[in-house]
Amino acid sequence: MxxxxxxxxxxxxxxxxxxxxxxxxxxxxxxxxxxxxxxxxxxxxxxxxxxxxxxxxxxxxxxxxxxxxxxxxxxxxxxxxxxxxxxxxLVEEELPITINSNKIESNLETQLNNRVLSLRNENNNYIFKVQAMLSQGFAEFLINEGFTQIYTPKLVAEGAEGGTALFKVNYFEKQAYLAQSPQFYKQMMVASGYERVFEIGHVYRAEEHNTSRHINEYVSMDLELGFIEDEQELINLETKMLQYILSKIESNFSNKFNMLGIQIPEIQEEIPQITLSEAIEILKIKYSRNDLTTDLDPSAEKQICEHAKKEFDSEFIFITDYPRSKRPMYTMPKGEFGTRSFDLLFRGVEITTGGQRIHEYSKLMENIKYKGLNPEDFNFYLDAFKYGMPPHGGLAIGLERLTAQLLGINNIREVTLFPRDRTRLKP
Amino acid sequence: MxxxxxxxxxxxxxxxxxxxxxxxxxxxxxxxxxxxxxxxxxxxxxxxxxxxxxxxxxxxxxxxxxxxxxxxxxxxxxxxxxxxxxxxxLVEEELPITINSNKIESNLETQLNNRVLSLRNENNNYIFKVQAMLSQGFAEFLINEGFTQIYTPKLVAEGAEGGTALFKVNYFEKQAYLAQSPQFYKQMMVASGYERVFEIGHVYRAEEHNTSRHINEYVSMDLELGFIEDEQELINLETKMLQYILSKIESNFSNKFNMLGIQIPEIQEEIPQITLSEAIEILKIKYSRNDLTTDLDPSAEKQICEHAKKEFDSEFIFITDYPRSKRPMYTMPKGEFGTRSFDLLFRGVEITTGGQRIHEYSKLMENIKYKGLNPEDFNFYLDAFKYGMPPHGGLAIGLERLTAQLLGINNIREVTLFPRDRTRLKP
CATH class of the missing domain: 2.40.50.140 (Nucleic acid-binding proteins)
Incomplete structure (x- = not known):
């Protein structure tokens, strides 16, 4: 039978x-x-x-x-x-944790040490089914929009973001690093004629701080597209993409979410956006935050989201026009000090960083020097700009962060199957 | 406009x-x-x-x-x-290679050094559109079969296959390695209640030999499923999956393939299978191969595929029942010396390794010792077998190899966007 x-x-x-x-x-x-x-x-x-x-x-x-x-x-x-x-x-030994109650009583460390057991609890188990659907939604939407999925190397000779916080790998006679992002490669793939590419893959940050929202290995959902007019095209694309992904989640998990009291956010036709300067002004007036100048800190992100909820009835808000000093060398400048860049905040946390990139070789060289970096360190990347690079831009979404914010989970380790942090390499 | x-x-x-x-x-x-x-x-x-x-x-x-x-x-x-x-x-410098002819004249090394340019040639460009569709087909088919997509760590404390050919990573105060396969983790996810899981991600082999069919970082398409009767269920699943994937390729690329003279293989209702001993016997009789005892070498794989084409009119053939001595410790034994394992050969090359796994703790311990390995090295993996592991098995397909065999391309570097080998870390 x-x-x-x-x-x-x-x-x-x-x-x-x-x-x-x-x-x-x-x-x-x-x-x-x-x-x-x-x-x-x-x-x-x-x-x-x-x-x-x-x-x-x-x-x-x-x-x-x-x-x-x-x-x-x-x-x-x-x-x-x-x-x-x-x-x-047959199970012959005593179970190290009790998992058949509604919520596991053991603390997170114990649960992570006994991941195979703790994931069987239905209030943990569904998390990774939701996560799988988030990444599938990302892929499906982009494939329908003419994107090609790519797999780029995680073993790299140099870092994309300027050389800090890299894990070193012994690569035969050489020194290699683990990629912090597929940034260079996805831009190069736009130039390779694919125009529109995405990648869902691990990225690595050797950051030493152990916080509830950082892990050292995470899944980045990256996209990059060519022949754009400006960063607004990216913002529109992400808005439509999130609508698609969330409607997929809604039709598959609405019962479960109802039971757990989890709200699926509504996305308006247009997600509200404000510039960073406007955000800082709002924070000054409404939250007496006089300490912010060129960036938002985690509590400012929460406050701006509170503001967006009140003023625009939106759980999402784009912050645009970050200063040139705060964005990587490949970011397209806007005016003398600004950039065509944005972050997307969702329920108090940044889940996306994106923007238009510089596509002209001479401007990129200029900006690398402006940033005090050495063009020699980016040779093969720079070459791509000499031989026909279209205007382009892209963004990245942290899969674990998106999962956590959607499900209202505080610690990113809970939404990572086997998290890697400062002290954890097992299981 | x-x-x-x-x-x-x-x-x-x-x-x-x-x-x-x-x-x-x-x-x-x-x-x-x-x-x-x-x-x-x-x-x-x-x-x-x-x-x-x-x-x-x-x-x-x-x-x-x-x-x-x-x-x-x-x-x-x-x-x-x-x-x-x-x-x-505007392009201001001379192009380093000519790409607007039907076939690029430059050798592979030069093409890889100028990857952004060489990929624009339409006979290179389509390769990675085909590859993207192969991995999407894999994912789609499995999602429809109730599988959950997972992302497991590539930074690991120990190797799944016994400790050789691992890349070392400096992980804060510790030593970590790059995962050779998601083997342990996918088995653990079966036990975590997901039952059916798949992963598409990079794996790393620090093998020193530079051949046309090896690279040091490649994309492995892995699946694992619980509550199986035996390895025949895996063989049936893979057969249906390949039918699905190839029909997807056919409906999207038949024109291009016709132009290039590439045949899309037909898959019969059942792919022929022979045991390894039968294969060795056939090779002895038909190809005077008296040197083979417990495994096939690359030329034997070619010969067996030639035999399958002639005898069964099939471009695929499963080789089953590999000896216990040749399979990893987690492989389910069959009789005293055999295992419930298989390889799938396609057009002369192995593209899949799979099999049923041991699910009983005591049998696994026994096999680890039989293999001369130390159970201490596999603690967290072994724990998963103590607390309710269902019978299960799985397989892995190398995405680049599948692409190469389908398209009739000899060197695996041609079907890897940015290959990593003994000497190549750039671009």
Missing amino acids: ERKLINELKSGERVKIQGWLHKIRSLSKVSFLVIRDRTGMIQCVLENDKFEMQGIKLESILEIWGTVVEGKNSIRNIELQVEKVNVIN | ERKLINELKSGERVKIQGWLHKIRSLSKVSFLVIRDRTGMIQCVLENDKFEMQGIKLESILEIWGTVVEGKNSIRNIELQVEKVNVIN
């Missing part, structure tokens, strides 16, 4: 199910087992003389034959009347 | 196009320009008194207004009568 998935069971059927033993409650004559597979849970009613459950520990893998009948219980309005039980893989 | 893409142009329209100057031929009164964008090429007819093309080098970025008219030329049956030309980005 073929295995049936639990969420496909219908009253009246004789079936075989397979899964984990989630709960058990034994009375004198019958036992109530809850079995869990990837699709859900079901209560199974077992007469004790049919199979000896004594000694079968929770989370053992069982195979159960029986008939689906109507029946009231806390899980669903059907249950399984058990004919036969087979133990596929 | 909005930009129109070249493959969307229709006779009679007034349009603006943008792209690279692919070719130019000037007569006394008119010039014939060929403009290229990401969708194709078109010939443009320019009266010389309208715009001075003298000094405008090939590959400059132009913007051209004009009217599409019918007209015979070597590219298409329409052409553009130019009204106005605007130079968006």
Whole structure:
């Protein structure tokens, strides 16, 4: 008999199910087992003389034959009347953490140390199904817009952002680094004739600080597109993309989100945008923040989002026109001190950085020198600008940050399968 | 006026196009320009008194207004009568390689050194559009089969295959390595309740040999699924998956493939399979190969594929039942010396390795010792087997190898955007 998935069971059927033993409650004559597979849970009613459950520990893998009948219980309005039980893989040791409650009691460190177990809890498990759908939505939307998915090297000879916070790799006789971003390569791919490219892949930041919103290896969803007029085209593209992704999430997870009290944000036709100077002015007037000059700090990001919610009824806000001093050398200047750049803030946190890039070789050389950098360090990247680089721009979204903000989760480690931070390399 | 893409142009329209100057031929009164964008090429007819093309080098970025008219030329049956030309980005230096011929004359090293330029040639450019579709096909098929896409760490504390050929990374006070495969993590994700997972991501092999079929960083398409009966389920899944992927390729690239004389392989309902012992016997009898005992070498792989083509009319063949001595410690044994494992050969090269895994803790411990390995080295991985691991198995496909074999390309560097080998870290 073929295995049936639990969420496909219908009253009246004789079936075989397979899964984990989630709960058990034994009375004198019958036992109530809850079995869990990837699709859900079901209560199974077992007469004790049919199979000896004594000694079968929770989370053992069982195979159960029986008939689906109507029946009231806390899980669903059907249950399984058990004919036969087979133990596929027995748990012999005590579980290090309890996972069959609504919320796991153990702290995050313990949960991460026991990741295989803690992820089985349904309030952890769904996180990575949502995350998978976020990245698939990103890919689908862009493929429909004529983008080509690319895979660029993470082993690089030099850093894209100027050489700090790089992990060193022993590469045969040479020194290599782990890429901080696919920035150079995605720009080069625009110039290679693909015009529109995206990449979903790991990036590495050797930053020493351990905060709840930083990890050292994360998934960056990057896009870059050629023949744009200005940065507004990127802002429009991201707006449409987020609408697409969130509607996909809505149609797949609205029940789960309702149960957990998670709101899916509405995105207006146009996400509000303000310049950084306007943001700083608002923060000065409304929040007495007199300390900000050329950038927002984490609490300013929260305050601006509060402002956007009140003033524009939006959970998203674009901050534009960051100063040249604060943006990388490849950023297109706007006037003498500004740039054609933006951040997107969502529920108090920056989830995107983007902007138009310089496409003329001479201007790029100029800006590299303005930034006090050495053009020699960027030889192969610079070459791409000599032989026909179209006007272009792009952006990057941190997949884990987007997941965290959407689900209202505070620590980025919770939305990373196996986080890597200052002290954690295992599991 | 909005930009129109070249493959969307229709006779009679007034349009603006943008792209690279692919070719130019000037007569006394008119010039014939060929403009290229990401969708194709078109010939443009320019009266010389309208715009001075003298000094405008090939590959400059132009913007051209004009009217599409019918007209015979070597590219298409329409052409553009130019009204106005605007130079968006001028090429000022001589191009280091010539790319506007059918095939680039420069050798592979030169092409890789000038990757941005060499990829513009249409016989290079399409390779990575095909590659993108191969990986999208992999993802789409698996999502439809209930798989969850995962992103697992590439910075690891230990290797999955036993510690050789690992790149070392300086990770703060610790030593880390670059992952050779997501093997441990994908198995753990099966146990985490996802049951069916896949990952498309980079893996790293610090192998010192420089051959045409090895690179040190490549994209591995990995899948793992729980609650299987045996390795035949994996073989069936891969067969259906390849059918899906190839039909997607066929509907998108059949014209291009026809032009290049590339055959899309037919996949029968069932791909033929033989055991390794049978393969070795066949090689002995038919190819006088008396040197093979427990594995196939590259030329044996070619010979077996030749045999499969002749005997079964198939370009694919599964080789099953590899000996325990030749497979990693996690491979499910079959009898005393065999394993429930397989390779898939395609047009002379192995493109997949897969098999059922051991799911019982005690058997895994036994096999680790049988292999002469130290269980201490695999602590966190082993823990996953204590607390409810379902029977499972999986496989991995090398994306670059699949691309190369499909397109009939010999050197794997040609199907890697920016290959990393023994000596190459740039661009």
